[in-house]
Amino acid sequence: MDVFYAYTYSTAGWLSLQSLSLITAPKIVTTLLLEEARSASEMEVYFARALGFALLTVAVLTVMLTGSIPLSSVSEPVTTHDNDPKAPYAVPTLIVTSLFQGWSAFYAYTQYLSTGQTVFALGMTGYAVVAAIGLWCVLFASSNGKISRKTGADKRTAGFPFKNSEAAKKHAGKRGY
Structure with missing residues (x-):
């Protein structure tokens, strides 16, 4: 499998995993992150589910805009250029999602340092792995070479x-x- 497609699917998979847990069990997720023992408020549940839907949307857009799923069945056929065999928005989507993964890894790392909770360490690890694959694709897999x-x-x-x-x-x- 091409590393570019591995990055695309790992980004979509990681974001989908997070979004499904936020959509299906927002009270459990917010309770895990709270320092004091109390149930999650309705506003926290609402924002957790809204974040889950946003992450799921970003995951679907990542797969669609990088050309992993052909859009010819959804709309008119997309013509690609010889210098970019994947899709016209593949490299910009790759850069933006790699930056998102890196920023999220850094944020999870700062939260882990301040709270010491293992949940943030697991999130940081997942974000960092996917960000490293994305960085590799930006550096080495985004051009055909000579x-x-x-x-x-x-x-x-x-x-x-x-x-x-x-x-x-x-x-x-x-x-x-």
Whole structure:
């Protein structure tokens, strides 16, 4: 599976998991996060469910805008360019969702430091893993690269300080040396 699609589905899965717990059991989630023993108020339940619906919406939009689900059945066929094979909004969606995952990991980390609750540590871990995959995709998987037709290697790489002698042996025989 392509790392880009793995990131897309892991983002959608992580957000969906959080949203389903907020929608189906908001009193349990808010009770876990409260410091004193009391039941959650109706306003806390409302905001938890509203956040759950927002997270579910972001998860669905992430999958749709990155081209993981073809939108031709939903609307007119989308034409993609040669420089972006996934979808026209794939890279911007990737950047925005990666920033969201990183900010959420940082926020969960600060909450974990101030309260010491394990729930925030688990949330921080989930956000950080998905943010790291997104950062990897932004850095390495968002461009096609400059692939050489002769060698099949990326032209933007250099041999310094290590030389790829095995590749040089394979291609020396093809050139007749």
